[in-house]
Amino acid sequence: xxxxxxxxRHKITKRGQNVTFRCDPISEHNRLYxxxxxxxxGPEFLTYFQNEAQLEKSRLLSDRFSAERPKGxxxxxxxxxxxxxxSAMYLCASSEATQGAGEKLFFGSGTxxxxx
Amino acid sequence: xxxxxxxxxxLSVQEGDNSxxxxxxxxxxxxxxxxxxxxxxxxxxxxxxxxxNMDKRxxxxxxxxxxxxxxxxxxxxxxxxPGDSAVYxxxxxxxxxxxxxxxxxxxxxxxVTL
Numbered sequence: 001x002x003x004x005x006x007x008x009r010h011k012i013t014k015r016g017q018n019v020t021f022r023c024d025p026i027s028e029h030n031r032l033y034x035x036x037x038x039x040x041x042g043p044e045f046l047t048y049f050q051n052e053a054q055l056e057k058s059r060l061l062s063d064r065f066s067a068e069r070p071k072g073x074x075x076x077x078x079x080x081x082x083x084x085x086x087s088a089m090y091l092c093a094s095s096e097a098t099q100g101a102g103e104k105l106f107f108g109s110g111t112x113x114x115x116x
Numbered sequence: 117x118x119x120x121x122x123x124x125x126x127l128s129v130q131e132g133d134n135s136x137x138x139x140x141x142x143x144x145x146x147x148x149x150x151x152x153x154x155x156x157x158x159x160x161x162x163x164x165x166x167x168x169n170m171d172k173r174x175x176x177x178x179x180x181x182x183x184x185x186x187x188x189x190x191x192x193x194x195x196x197x198p199g200d201s202a203v204y205x206x207x208x209x210x211x212x213x214x215x216x217x218x219x220x221x222x223x224x225x226x227x228v229t230l
Contacts, residue, residue: 004159040124042205042220043160056217091159102148102167103209105218107159 002026004108006092012114013082020078021111025094032075033093033105034067036060043091043107049075050097082115089113124203126225135193137224139206144187146208150218151180151191155202163191163204193226201228 005024013019025032030051035043046065047057051072061067064082069075079086089112093105129135141149147168152160166173166180166189173180179192189206203225207218 006159040222042207042223043218044220045217048217093159102165104150104162104165106162107152109157109159 004092004094004106006090006108006111008111009109010112010114012116014116015084016081018078018080019082019113020076021090021092021113023075023077023092023094023108025073025075025092026106027073029094029096029106030072031095031097031103032069033095034075034077035091035093035107037089037091037110038087046077079113082113084115087113087115124223124225126227128227128229129196130229131196131198133196135191135196135200135226137191137193137204137226139189139191139221139224141187141189141206141208141221142219143208143210144184146210146219148209149180149182149189150207150209151178151189152205152207152220153200153202154205154223160205196226196228198228198230201226 007022033048034046037043045058046061047067049069052069064080067077089110091107091110093107095103095105150165151163153163154160164175164178164180166182171182177194181190203223205223206221
């Protein structure tokens, strides 16, 4: 399977615990994105990387959230001191950086986080 | 699998009929638009895209129409099949010259009846 891979698929945690998710993008893609999706809504942009550099973060990304892409390949998203409002599907997407407007994002199946 | 959304607008179509899903986008500065399909428990799957310098683009069984005057996007699916049942999202990208920070619409659930 050469698509975007995310692990774990589901995570149940207690409020206050830390969680970490992993994303493996399509191998030749140099851009990697994290989005969050809550029930009944479309995905919302959180942050993105070009190679290992984190170039932009949304205001949705509080200081309890941190993302890394240390070698420009896989990425991790960590949430510290989880809150019930963090419950959502966390989606990773990757793409090849292109000139102009036509950059296609390919999404993984997501990690569904439930904070009890 | 877990439902993508419980209170989405729903379009019911009979198998074999054509489907038209509509989307109003928000920003006249957007220069690129994508339709995604999302099945329960899965991430969004790319269907078709269109740039703002076009008003129509066709793929296999799908056509996207763009009306920049009224900021409207539509997805037409020909000969709808049961496998087309899913939630469909339109997404827009602002012409900021940076990466694809897509803004997604609310989504429409397509139900295909036999």
